[in-house]
Amino acid sequence: MSAAPRSPEPPELSELSELSGPAPILTATALRKVYAGTPALDGADFAIAAGETVAVMGPSGSGKSTLLHCLAGIVPADAGTVTYAGRDLAALSDGERSALRRREFGFVFQFGQLVPELTCVENVALPLRLTGLGRRDAERAARPWLERLEVDDVTHKRPGEISGGQGQRVAVARALATTPRVVFADEPTGALDSLNGERVMELLTAAAQDSGAAVVLVTHEARVAAYADREVVVRDGRTRSLEPAGR
Protein backbone atom coordinates (compact mmCIF):
# COMPACT_ATOMS: atom_id res chain seq x y z
CA MET A 1 0.00 0.00 0.00
CA SER A 2 1.49 3.33 -1.05
CA ALA A 3 1.97 6.08 1.48
CA ALA A 4 -0.57 8.89 1.48
CA PRO A 5 0.75 11.95 -0.39
CA ARG A 6 2.45 14.34 1.99
CA SER A 7 0.73 17.66 2.29
CA PRO A 8 3.03 20.47 1.14
CA GLU A 9 5.10 22.20 3.83
CA PRO A 10 3.38 25.37 4.97
CA PRO A 11 5.24 28.42 3.68
CA GLU A 12 7.41 30.30 6.16
CA LEU A 13 5.78 33.47 7.44
CA SER A 14 8.63 35.51 5.97
CA GLU A 15 7.88 34.05 2.52
CA LEU A 16 4.22 34.94 2.87
CA SER A 17 4.98 38.54 3.73
CA GLU A 18 7.32 38.74 0.74
CA LEU A 19 4.50 37.55 -1.50
CA SER A 20 1.93 40.00 -0.17
CA GLY A 21 4.26 43.00 0.29
CA PRO A 22 5.00 44.74 3.59
CA ALA A 23 2.18 44.67 6.12
CA PRO A 24 0.28 47.96 6.22
CA ILE A 25 0.80 50.15 9.28
CA LEU A 26 -2.44 52.08 8.69
CA THR A 27 -5.60 50.76 7.02
CA ALA A 28 -9.11 52.01 6.48
CA THR A 29 -12.03 49.87 5.40
CA ALA A 30 -15.41 50.97 4.06
CA LEU A 31 -15.21 54.45 5.58
CA ARG A 32 -18.34 56.56 5.48
CA LYS A 33 -18.66 60.14 6.71
CA VAL A 34 -21.75 62.26 6.16
CA TYR A 35 -21.89 66.04 6.57
CA ALA A 36 -25.38 67.60 6.65
CA GLY A 37 -26.93 64.63 4.84
CA THR A 38 -24.29 64.56 2.07
CA PRO A 39 -21.65 61.82 2.13
CA ALA A 40 -18.06 63.16 2.06
CA LEU A 41 -16.82 59.55 2.22
CA ASP A 42 -18.96 56.73 0.90
CA GLY A 43 -17.11 53.42 1.22
CA ALA A 44 -13.46 54.51 1.10
CA ASP A 45 -10.65 51.96 1.58
CA PHE A 46 -6.99 52.78 2.17
CA ALA A 47 -3.76 51.04 3.24
CA ILE A 48 -0.19 52.27 3.63
CA ALA A 49 2.97 50.45 4.71
CA ALA A 50 5.85 51.82 6.78
CA GLY A 51 8.27 53.80 4.60
CA GLU A 52 5.72 54.19 1.83
CA THR A 53 4.46 57.50 0.38
CA VAL A 54 0.92 57.37 -1.03
CA ALA A 55 -0.58 60.31 -2.91
CA VAL A 56 -4.31 60.83 -2.36
CA MET A 57 -5.63 62.62 -5.44
CA GLY A 58 -9.00 63.66 -6.78
CA PRO A 59 -11.14 66.66 -7.68
CA SER A 60 -12.02 69.42 -5.25
CA GLY A 61 -14.65 68.29 -2.74
CA SER A 62 -14.15 64.59 -3.53
CA GLY A 63 -13.30 63.73 0.09
CA LYS A 64 -9.48 63.75 0.20
CA SER A 65 -9.12 65.87 3.35
CA THR A 66 -11.97 64.04 5.05
CA LEU A 67 -10.17 60.75 4.36
CA LEU A 68 -6.95 62.17 5.86
CA HIS A 69 -8.83 63.46 8.92
CA CYS A 70 -10.47 60.05 9.49
CA LEU A 71 -7.16 58.19 9.00
CA ALA A 72 -5.47 60.46 11.55
CA GLY A 73 -8.30 60.09 14.07
CA ILE A 74 -9.06 63.83 13.89
CA VAL A 75 -12.69 63.21 12.95
CA PRO A 76 -14.57 59.96 13.64
CA ALA A 77 -16.03 58.09 10.67
CA ASP A 78 -19.77 57.35 10.81
CA ALA A 79 -19.09 53.78 9.62
CA GLY A 80 -16.09 51.67 8.66
CA THR A 81 -12.82 51.02 10.47
CA VAL A 82 -9.43 52.70 10.78
CA THR A 83 -6.68 50.47 12.15
CA TYR A 84 -3.24 51.80 13.13
CA ALA A 85 -0.56 49.26 14.10
CA GLY A 86 -3.25 46.71 14.87
CA ARG A 87 -5.35 49.10 16.97
CA ASP A 88 -8.88 50.18 16.01
CA LEU A 89 -8.85 53.99 16.39
CA ALA A 90 -12.54 54.03 17.34
CA ALA A 91 -11.83 51.75 20.31
CA LEU A 92 -9.36 54.26 21.84
CA SER A 93 -10.41 56.97 24.27
CA ASP A 94 -10.09 60.63 23.17
CA GLY A 95 -6.98 60.90 25.37
CA GLU A 96 -5.39 57.82 23.81
CA ARG A 97 -6.12 59.13 20.30
CA SER A 98 -4.56 62.53 21.14
CA ALA A 99 -1.49 60.82 22.59
CA LEU A 100 -1.20 58.72 19.43
CA ARG A 101 -1.37 61.87 17.26
CA ARG A 102 1.28 63.61 19.39
CA ARG A 103 3.70 60.70 19.56
CA GLU A 104 3.25 58.69 16.37
CA PHE A 105 1.75 61.01 13.77
CA GLY A 106 3.16 64.18 12.18
CA PHE A 107 1.15 66.82 10.31
CA VAL A 108 1.92 69.29 7.53
CA PHE A 109 -0.84 71.52 6.16
CA GLN A 110 -1.08 73.83 3.17
CA PHE A 111 -0.24 76.89 5.24
CA GLY A 112 2.51 75.89 7.67
CA GLN A 113 0.42 76.88 10.70
CA LEU A 114 3.49 77.83 12.67
CA VAL A 115 2.92 79.59 15.99
CA PRO A 116 3.67 83.24 15.13
CA GLU A 117 4.95 84.19 18.61
CA LEU A 118 7.59 81.42 18.64
CA THR A 119 10.93 81.35 16.80
CA CYS A 120 11.46 78.65 14.18
CA VAL A 121 13.49 76.43 16.51
CA GLU A 122 10.83 76.85 19.21
CA ASN A 123 8.16 75.86 16.68
CA VAL A 124 10.04 72.68 15.73
CA ALA A 125 10.70 71.92 19.42
CA LEU A 126 7.01 72.36 20.33
CA PRO A 127 5.76 68.81 19.55
CA LEU A 128 8.77 67.40 21.41
CA ARG A 129 7.91 69.53 24.43
CA LEU A 130 4.34 68.22 24.21
CA THR A 131 5.72 64.69 24.58
CA GLY A 132 7.37 65.77 27.84
CA LEU A 133 10.89 66.84 26.79
CA GLY A 134 12.36 69.87 28.58
CA ARG A 135 12.94 73.10 26.63
CA ARG A 136 16.71 72.78 26.23
CA ASP A 137 16.61 69.13 25.12
CA ALA A 138 13.69 69.75 22.78
CA GLU A 139 15.49 72.64 21.06
CA ARG A 140 18.71 70.63 20.82
CA ALA A 141 16.77 67.83 19.11
CA ALA A 142 14.98 70.34 16.85
CA ARG A 143 18.12 71.95 15.34
CA PRO A 144 19.27 69.02 13.15
CA TRP A 145 15.80 69.00 11.56
CA LEU A 146 16.16 72.67 10.60
CA GLU A 147 19.54 71.76 9.05
CA ARG A 148 18.06 68.74 7.32
CA LEU A 149 15.33 70.93 5.78
CA GLU A 150 17.98 73.56 4.85
CA VAL A 151 16.50 76.33 6.99
CA ASP A 152 19.00 76.51 9.86
CA ASP A 153 19.63 80.15 8.85
CA VAL A 154 16.16 81.07 10.17
CA THR A 155 16.54 79.21 13.49
CA HIS A 156 15.90 82.31 15.65
CA LYS A 157 13.49 84.14 13.34
CA ARG A 158 9.74 84.25 13.81
CA PRO A 159 7.36 82.99 11.08
CA GLY A 160 6.46 86.58 10.13
CA GLU A 161 10.11 87.24 9.20
CA ILE A 162 10.62 84.35 6.77
CA SER A 163 9.35 83.39 3.28
CA GLY A 164 6.48 80.97 2.58
CA GLY A 165 8.91 78.33 1.30
CA GLN A 166 11.09 78.64 4.41
CA GLY A 167 7.98 78.47 6.61
CA GLN A 168 6.82 75.30 4.91
CA ARG A 169 10.25 73.69 5.42
CA VAL A 170 10.09 74.64 9.11
CA ALA A 171 6.61 73.04 9.22
CA VAL A 172 8.01 69.84 7.68
CA ALA A 173 10.88 69.88 10.22
CA ARG A 174 8.28 70.22 12.98
CA ALA A 175 6.25 67.31 11.59
CA LEU A 176 9.31 65.04 11.45
CA ALA A 177 11.00 66.04 14.72
CA THR A 178 9.09 63.51 16.80
CA THR A 179 10.14 60.78 14.29
CA PRO A 180 6.49 59.91 13.60
CA ARG A 181 5.49 56.58 12.09
CA VAL A 182 2.99 58.32 9.79
CA VAL A 183 3.19 61.85 8.32
CA PHE A 184 -0.10 63.35 7.11
CA ALA A 185 0.53 66.07 4.55
CA ASP A 186 -2.53 67.96 3.22
CA GLU A 187 -1.58 70.01 0.14
CA PRO A 188 1.86 70.72 1.68
CA THR A 189 3.03 72.63 -1.39
CA GLY A 190 -0.31 74.24 -2.28
CA ALA A 191 0.84 77.72 -1.26
CA LEU A 192 4.32 77.52 -2.84
CA ASP A 193 5.75 78.27 -6.28
CA SER A 194 6.74 75.17 -8.24
CA LEU A 195 10.48 75.35 -7.46
CA ASN A 196 9.92 75.66 -3.71
CA GLY A 197 7.18 73.05 -3.87
CA GLU A 198 9.46 70.52 -5.51
CA ARG A 199 12.25 71.14 -3.01
CA VAL A 200 9.84 70.72 -0.09
CA MET A 201 8.62 67.43 -1.60
CA GLU A 202 12.19 66.18 -2.14
CA LEU A 203 13.14 67.00 1.44
CA LEU A 204 9.92 65.62 2.93
CA THR A 205 9.99 62.30 1.08
CA ALA A 206 13.75 61.78 1.59
CA ALA A 207 13.59 62.51 5.33
CA ALA A 208 10.49 60.35 5.79
CA GLN A 209 12.07 57.47 3.88
CA ASP A 210 15.26 57.68 5.97
CA SER A 211 13.27 57.40 9.18
CA GLY A 212 10.93 54.71 7.79
CA ALA A 213 7.83 56.91 8.15
CA ALA A 214 4.77 56.44 5.95
CA VAL A 215 3.50 59.60 4.22
CA VAL A 216 -0.16 60.18 3.35
CA LEU A 217 0.08 62.99 0.82
CA VAL A 218 -3.14 64.78 -0.20
CA THR A 219 -2.63 66.74 -3.39
CA HIS A 220 -4.43 67.64 -6.58
CA GLU A 221 -1.16 68.25 -8.46
CA ALA A 222 0.25 65.38 -10.57
CA ARG A 223 3.71 66.99 -10.27
CA VAL A 224 3.55 66.59 -6.47
CA ALA A 225 1.99 63.12 -6.62
CA ALA A 226 4.96 62.01 -8.73
CA TYR A 227 7.02 61.96 -5.51
CA ALA A 228 4.78 59.20 -4.13
CA ASP A 229 5.28 55.44 -4.53
CA ARG A 230 1.68 55.06 -5.67
CA GLU A 231 -1.59 56.95 -6.00
CA VAL A 232 -5.08 56.53 -4.63
CA VAL A 233 -7.82 58.52 -6.36
CA VAL A 234 -10.87 59.70 -4.43
CA ARG A 235 -14.02 60.42 -6.40
CA ASP A 236 -17.39 61.11 -4.77
CA GLY A 237 -16.09 59.73 -1.50
CA ARG A 238 -14.87 56.43 -2.94
CA THR A 239 -11.25 55.36 -3.43
CA ARG A 240 -9.57 53.72 -6.39
CA SER A 241 -5.91 52.61 -6.49
CA LEU A 242 -3.66 53.34 -9.45
CA GLU A 243 -0.47 51.65 -10.56
CA PRO A 244 2.73 53.09 -9.04
CA ALA A 245 3.50 56.59 -10.30
CA GLY A 246 6.85 56.95 -12.07
CA ARG A 247 9.27 58.89 -9.85
Ligand SMILES: Nc1ncnc2c1ncn2[C@@H]1O[C@H](COP(=O)(O)OP(=O)(O)OP(=O)(O)O)[C@@H](O)[C@H]1O
Ligand atom coordinates in the same frame (compact mmCIF):
# COMPACT_ATOMS: atom_id res chain seq x y z
N1 LIG B 1 -16.40 70.02 8.58
C1 LIG B 1 -17.24 69.94 7.54
N2 LIG B 1 -18.53 70.32 7.64
C2 LIG B 1 -19.40 70.21 6.62
N3 LIG B 1 -19.05 69.72 5.39
C3 LIG B 1 -17.78 69.32 5.23
C4 LIG B 1 -16.81 69.41 6.28
N4 LIG B 1 -15.64 68.91 5.80
C5 LIG B 1 -15.86 68.55 4.53
N5 LIG B 1 -17.13 68.79 4.17
C6 LIG B 1 -17.75 68.50 2.86
O1 LIG B 1 -17.36 67.19 2.49
C7 LIG B 1 -17.03 67.12 1.12
C8 LIG B 1 -15.59 66.63 0.94
O2 LIG B 1 -14.71 67.64 1.45
P1 LIG B 1 -13.12 67.46 1.52
O3 LIG B 1 -12.57 68.69 2.14
O4 LIG B 1 -12.83 66.17 2.15
O5 LIG B 1 -12.76 67.38 -0.02
P2 LIG B 1 -11.35 67.56 -0.73
O6 LIG B 1 -11.29 66.53 -1.79
O7 LIG B 1 -10.25 67.56 0.28
O8 LIG B 1 -11.51 69.01 -1.36
P3 LIG B 1 -10.39 70.12 -1.73
O9 LIG B 1 -9.48 69.50 -2.76
O10 LIG B 1 -11.22 71.23 -2.30
O11 LIG B 1 -9.72 70.48 -0.46
C9 LIG B 1 -17.28 68.50 0.54
O12 LIG B 1 -18.56 68.53 -0.03
C10 LIG B 1 -17.19 69.40 1.76
O13 LIG B 1 -17.97 70.54 1.59
